[in-house]
Amino acid sequence: MRRRDxxxxxxxxxxxxxxxxxxxxxxxxxxxxxxxxxxxxxxRWANWPGYMQDDRATIKAFEADSGIGVTxxxxxQEMGPWFGKIQAPLAAGQSIGFDLMVMTNGIHLERCRxxxxxxxxxxxxxxxFAAHAGPGYKDPSYDPGNEFTVPxxxxxxxxxxxxxxxxxxxxxxxxxxxxxxxxxxxxxxxxQELGNFGMFLLGIDPEKSTRADWERAAGKLRExxxxxxxxxxxxxxxxxxxxxxxxxxxxxxxxDVYSLTSPDVRFVVPEEGGTIWTDNLxxxxxxENPVDALALMDWLYVPEHNAPLTEFVNYITPVPAVRDxxxxxxxxxxxxxxxxxARLSESPLVFPSEGDMARLRHYRxxxxxxxTEYQKIFQAIVRGA
Amino acid sequence: xxxxxFNDVQGKQxxxxxxFTLEWYARLFDRSDLTxxxxxxxxxxxxxxxxxxxxxxxxxxxxxxxxxxxxRAADLLLFMAxxxxxxxxxxxxxxxxxxxxxxxxxxxxxxxxVMFSIAFVTVTVxxxxxxxxxxxxxxxRDLGAGPWMRFRLVTxxxxxxxxxxxxxxxxxxxxxxxxxxxxxxxxTVTFPLWVYGSTRTGTPxxxxxxxxxxxxxxxxxxxxxxxxxxxxxxAAGTGTGSGRAEPQADGTGKGxxxxxxxxxxxx
Amino acid sequence: MVLPAGLWLLAFLVIPLSFMxxxxxxxxxxxxxxxQTLHWQNxxxxxxxxxxxxxxxxxxxxxxxxxxxxxxxxxxxWIAFRAGRRKTMYLFLILLPYFVSFVLRTVAWRQVxxxxxPLLGPLRDHGPLPAGFHxxxxxxxxxxxxxxxxLPFMILPIYVALQRxxxxxxxxxRDLYAGRAQAFGRVVLPLSLPGVFAGVIMTFVPASADxxxxxxxxxxxxxxxxxxxxxxxxxxxxxxxxxxxxxxxTAILLVAIFVYARTLGTRGVLxxxx
Numbered sequence: 001m002r003r004r005d006x007x008x009x010x011x012x013x014x015x016x017x018x019x020x021x022x023x024x025x026x027x028x029x030x031x032x033x034x035x036x037x038x039x040x041x042x043x044r045w046a047n048w049p050g051y052m053q054d055d056r057a058t059i060k061a062f063e064a065d066s067g068i069g070v071t072x073x074x075x076x077q078e079m080g081p082w083f084g085k086i087q088a089p090l091a092a093g094q095s096i097g098f099d100l101m102v103m104t105n106g107i108h109l110e111r112c113r114x115x116x117x118x119x120x121x122x123x124x125x126x127x128x129f130a131a132h133a134g135p136g137y138k139d140p141s142y143d144p145g146n147e148f149t150v151p152x153x154x155x156x157x158x159x160x161x162x163x164x165x166x167x168x169x170x171x172x173x174x175x176x177x178x179x180x181x182x183x184x185x186x187x188x189x190x191x192q193e194l195g196n197f198g199m200f201l202l203g204i205d206p207e208k209s210t211r212a213d214w215e216r217a218a219g220k221l222r223e224x225x226x227x228x229x230x231x232x233x234x235x236x237x238x239x240x241x242x243x244x245x246x247x248x249x250x251x252x253x254x255x256d257v258y259s260l261t262s263p264d265v266r267f268v269v270p271e272e273g274g275t276i277w278t279d280n281l282x283x284x285x286x287x288e289n290p291v292d293a294l295a296l297m298d299w300l301y302v303p304e305h306n307a308p309l310t311e312f313v314n315y316i317t318p319v320p321a322v323r324d325x326x327x328x329x330x331x332x333x334x335x336x337x338x339x340x341x342a343r344l345s346e347s348p349l350v351f352p353s354e355g356d357m358a359r360l361r362h363y364r365x366x367x368x369x370x371x372t373e374y375q376k377i378f379q380a381i382v383r384g385a
Numbered sequence: 386x387x388x389x390x391f392n393d394v395q396g397k398q399x400x401x402x403x404x405f406t407l408e409w410y411a412r413l414f415d416r417s418d419l420t421x422x423x424x425x426x427x428x429x430x431x432x433x434x435x436x437x438x439x440x441x442x443x444x445x446x447x448x449x450x451x452x453x454x455x456x457r458a459a460d461l462l463l464f465m466a467x468x469x470x471x472x473x474x475x476x477x478x479x480x481x482x483x484x485x486x487x488x489x490x491x492x493x494x495x496x497x498x499v500m501f502s503i504a505f506v507t508v509t510v511x512x513x514x515x516x517x518x519x520x521x522x523x524x525x526r527d528l529g530a531g532p533w534m535r536f537r538l539v540t541x542x543x544x545x546x547x548x549x550x551x552x553x554x555x556x557x558x559x560x561x562x563x564x565x566x567x568x569x570x571x572x573t574v575t576f577p578l579w580v581y582g583s584t585r586t587g588t589p590x591x592x593x594x595x596x597x598x599x600x601x602x603x604x605x606x607x608x609x610x611x612x613x614x615x616x617x618x619x620a621a622g623t624g625t626g627s628g629r630a631e632p633q634a635d636g637t638g639k640g641x642x643x644x645x646x647x648x649x650x651x652x
Numbered sequence: 653m654v655l656p657a658g659l660w661l662l663a664f665l666v667i668p669l670s671f672m673x674x675x676x677x678x679x680x681x682x683x684x685x686x687x688q689t690l691h692w693q694n695x696x697x698x699x700x701x702x703x704x705x706x707x708x709x710x711x712x713x714x715x716x717x718x719x720x721x722x723x724x725x726x727x728x729x730w731i732a733f734r735a736g737r738r739k740t741m742y743l744f745l746i747l748l749p750y751f752v753s754f755v756l757r758t759v760a761w762r763q764v765x766x767x768x769x770p771l772l773g774p775l776r777d778h779g780p781l782p783a784g785f786h787x788x789x790x791x792x793x794x795x796x797x798x799x800x801x802x803l804p805f806m807i808l809p810i811y812v813a814l815q816r817x818x819x820x821x822x823x824x825x826r827d828l829y830a831g832r833a834q835a836f837g838r839v840v841l842p843l844s845l846p847g848v849f850a851g852v853i854m855t856f857v858p859a860s861a862d863x864x865x866x867x868x869x870x871x872x873x874x875x876x877x878x879x880x881x882x883x884x885x886x887x888x889x890x891x892x893x894x895x896x897x898x899x900x901x902t903a904i905l906l907v908a909i910f911v912y913a914r915t916l917g918t919r920g921v922l923x924x925x926x
Contacts (some may be wrong), residue, residue: 049583077582097572368683371532373831444657473898477668500664512850543720550808596752
């Protein structure tokens with residue numbers, strides 16, 4: 001390779017070297033956003049796979065009720081990549097091709113809020129949300145006053161363990177640090193999930209944690225890793241590993257364990273605490289059909305509309321009245337379906353007990369600087385540094 | 386994978402054997418999103434393979450045969466295309482599309498797939514074309530063959546294995562790509578994207594079934610093309626040449642020809 | 653003839669990449685935006701923080717490449733010289749698994765390598781393996797996964813190069829009293845080197861930059877640079893750092909291949925060309 005060739009290739013680059021990457025979008029005023037907007041009879045909805053019945057029954061019912069035609073796409077795989085994909089068009093004020101999307105509370109949702117990428121919701125059009133959302137799902141700490149989001153489904157991060165290999169009862173996070181399970185413990189690679197468990201171990205509420213707390217928690221987690229207790233940091237596929245016995249106990253999400261239907265694998269909310277996370281419906285600020293999006297949000301909060309969805313998804317619904325409806329469905333059903341529905345309506349994983357709920361904490365919210373620091377501290381553990 | 390396509394799963398996670406069923410074959414297209422994703426993947430892969438093979442073949446031939454200005458730059462370009470991490474390719478393409486206001490969808494995925502496959506086809510074709518005797522082409526010219534005829538009748542048969550191999554690579558690269566597609570796809574979902582996303586809530590058995598069917602169809606095509614080749618050989622008589630530089634000789638060229646044609650048609 | 657391909661790469665690789673080159677020298681964060689400050693420190697920081705990870709990536713890439721050659725050469729040789737007229741069919745069959753999504757393939761690997769899976773379960777229960785022994789979530793599994801996933805990129809070019817060899821040259825060598833090994837070493841191997849060279853580039857380079865295998869099959873100590881780039885980009889939103897790491901990787905690979913070509917590749921290529 002000669003120098004001239006390099007120069008020739010990099011010439012084009014220097015031309016563009018002047019451009020920076022846009023940061024903050026303009027913050028949008030609620031009243032301003034909704035003036036002059038009306039129903040268009042169309043809605044494009046981006047969701048995760050597995051969050052809607054195979055036959056799209058709930059969408060069909062909504063279409064029939066509202067006359068709004070829905071284009072439903074299962075395009076969201078993970079929060080990081082999804083944010084990476086929508087960031088550039090939203091910063092440029094362009095449509096992302098969707099009017100409604102489902103985002104997990106956490107660092108990326110917080111970024112979207114701060115960057116002005118989300119439309120402020122008009123609660124005048126969300127009457128059913130006001131009437132039927134459970135108290136734990138209104139005014140959440142990650143989105144005060146539900147300014148930008150309403151919950152779609154929620155889940156708990158706790159511990160799953162395989163009773164074929166673990167012969168004691170698992171009740172505490174400290175057992176994830178027990179040397180007798182050397183090479184048999186799974187942790188999550190997500191820095192918020194991982195950090196939270198480190199802090200729970202030390203008796204710190206992650207939501208109120210400080211930088212010094214993060215360092216202490218990271219120290220514990222590093223110890224756990226270096227003494228060979230951690231077999232792997234999982235992004236998703238720990239369910240497979242714990243049910244086969246590759247790991248014996250692992251951090252886990254409630255819905256995954258519920259849908260496993262394995263008698264050997266048990267899920268617990270640790271006594272030190274667990275986290276509840278929420279997947280939220282929100283409207284990108286460049287949405288073309290925002291009013292139709294609000295109509296869907298509100299429609300989903302009618303218990304009768306929500307119940308069939310919960311019967312399929314098996315995560316926690318933000319509409320508590322759904323439980324009675326599922327119990328009623330169970331009473332009417334027969335055979336296998338009856339059993340399934342009964343199990344669902346009684347499951348502490350889908351309808352957590354008061355005691356469990358009391359032990360649950362939310363993710364902490366971060367400023368930009370805090371997020372960077374926090375991630376630096378905990379990602380280093382996952383990456384072996 | 387094949388086995389679990391027959392698994393009679395009750396819940397959503399499919400990795401514990403729960404009994405044999407054909408249910409998932411009957412309900413193969415129940416998940417409209419998954420079906421659409423598979424169709425997208427295949428359509429894009431075929432289109433990308435076609436474009437890439439043409440572009441890459443010419444580039445590979447030229448690089449193997451001629452000395453010209455910018456050859457080193459071309460080499461560097463190809464190397465960059467292989468060496469650049471997919472994520473950077475995807476992210477940079479996305480920012481370019483956004484800057485120029487290009488809507489993302491199947492066309493942008495196609496453009497991206499062609500981009501990262503070209504280098505692989507070029508390198509493969511070049512490995513074949515390097516050192517082929519230029520005298521054959523000259524002889525054809527002396528015999529009055531025009532450029533197109535020379536390419537079709539002389540050059541192409543000589544490099545055909547390289548082209549076929551390159552096309553196969555291009556197809557595999559496209560049909561399996563995840564990272565670049567997720568950046569450039571907009572609202573369009575392909576098979577790998579869908580499957581990856583579904584791991585969070587449980588990959589449905591239909592995915593295994595589709596994998597199995599892709600596999601089975603492939604085997605059928607391969608076997609079918611092999612049988613056709615056998616018939617071709619019986620008709621043409623047996624030859625011993627390997628296809629080097631004697632394209633229209635002794636039935637070998639013909640055999641190879643039919644072989645590739647057969648499997649193209651089948652797919 | 654190079655022009656259409658060249659233009660395509662120029663438009664959809666070089667021009668967009670130049671955005672990233674520019675980005676790799678910027679400072680800032682997502683919320684306040686990034687500004688061009690010609691911050692070369694991004695490169696220095698990346699290299700010093702992740703030196704070990706870079707080294708591990710190259711080492712895994714190298715191991716996988718060598719394994720690929722060892723596996724691919726005999727396979728390609730057999731198809732080219734022994735498979736008769738069903739060559740394309742065999743090639744196609746070898747490639748078939750790669751038509752199915754990598755997610756399914758790696759999941760299948762997890763099934764096979766699982767501690768209580770069909771391979772290790774019986775070996776541990778009735779055989780020589782100690783109780784804690786595992787393959788999954790180790791560097792070994794990562795290298796095995798890389799080898800498996802990049803195998804076609806080695807088989808195809810070697811096959812293409814071997815296919816070009818006229819069996820009569822081998823016969824001629826035998827007639828001149830070359831032994832089987834000699835005929836192979838003096839005739840077949842040199843003639844196939846351009847294929848090996850192409851295969852090495854197409855395997856080593858993407859294998860070193862891979863992140864999927866380390867993610868799915870590796871354990872805590874097996875992170876590759878691809879995983880770091882991915883996390884910096886998606887999780888931290890540190891676009892400049894991720895870009896700088898990517899170009900550092902590209903540059904390292906460029907130098908590695910250049911050295912490789914100088915020491916043995918080019919000579920082989922040139923000699924085989926005659």
